[in-house]
Amino acid sequence: MFCSQFEDKSWARQNPNLDVWYLLTSATADNTDHLLTHLLHLYPNLNLATLDLDKIFHATPVNELFNSRRWTRNDTWPVNVLSNMLRVSVLWHWGGIYSDTDVISIKPFTIPVNAVGLAAKGLIANAFLSFTKSDPFLWALMKDMNTHFIPTQWGSTGPHAVTRVIKTECKNDTKLDNTKDGKPQTCNNITIYPSQFFSPVYYSNFKKLISDGGGKNFEKDFKNTFLIHFFNKMSKDEVVKAGSGSIYDVAARKSCPVTYQMATLRAKHF
Numbered sequence: 001m002f003c004s005q006f007e008d009k010s011w012a013r014q015n016p017n018l019d020v021w022y023l024l025t026s027a028t029a030d031n032t033d034h035l036l037t038h039l040l041h042l043y044p045n046l047n048l049a050t051l052d053l054d055k056i057f058h059a060t061p062v063n064e065l066f067n068s069r070r071w072t073r074n075d076t077w078p079v080n081v082l083s084n085m086l087r088v089s090v091l092w093h094w095g096g097i098y099s100d101t102d103v104i105s106i107k108p109f110t111i112p113v114n115a116v117g118l119a120a121k122g123l124i125a126n127a128f129l130s131f132t133k134s135d136p137f138l139w140a141l142m143k144d145m146n147t148h149f150i151p152t153q154w155g156s157t158g159p160h161a162v163t164r165v166i167k168t169e170c171k172n173d174t175k176l177d178n179t180k181d182g183k184p185q186t187c188n189n190i191t192i193y194p195s196q197f198f199s200p201v202y203y204s205n206f207k208k209l210i211s212d213g214g215g216k217n218f219e220k221d222f223k224n225t226f227l228i229h230f231f232n233k234m235s236k237d238e239v240v241k242a243g244s245g246s247i248y249d250v251a252a253r254k255s256c257p258v259t260y261q262m263a264t265l266r267a268k269h270f
Contacts, residue, residue, distance in 0.1 A: 095133030102232035117198035215250030
């Protein structure tokens, strides 16, 4: 599976009135097959940019953590930690909607800003974040990351950090378990959405996403879903058969037809 080939293109296709930015930490992007050039021409709202990390983190609460390089030493997930710091810092500077590169956008985005989504009962995901520029929540989140970074703990700067700050901001009045009735709840100026909206399948069940025929009731099963998270960390070595009717196969074919066609041009799997 190579979800990153689909994610930004699905956003650009589903949301033609939004500027979609694919942000890189490297100075170049692979365009060997000319797919990138084709997609940039096809979707005028799709943009690429390389981030200047020193400038992004300057004068933010995570600047200390970034410059200490503690996240590069004795840490199991240095790339994840850097990504966690970056997404919040970028939103702090410019505002907007962030999503991981291993998600596919399956419908036009109509959710108001200042929103997060549950990953599971009691846990807020950080694969999707939507905030206005300089929102106080983002500042509090960066402070939490700097204070509670634990090298050996997955998610100490990710979902666990977001969850901690949400609970603090809401003074523990908000119950993070509203996945049954499908209704969002609001805390201060932040709306918390059930997992069905942005992460309908929990990471431990990721094989459900690539099972043959799993997408036969796609429209019904994901009628309230905007994004599907495919957990590339778990699924990167899996093989998805083109035309298998899996959830991933259906989502990619519907939301990213150009990339899907190129991905399956020379092989029956991707």
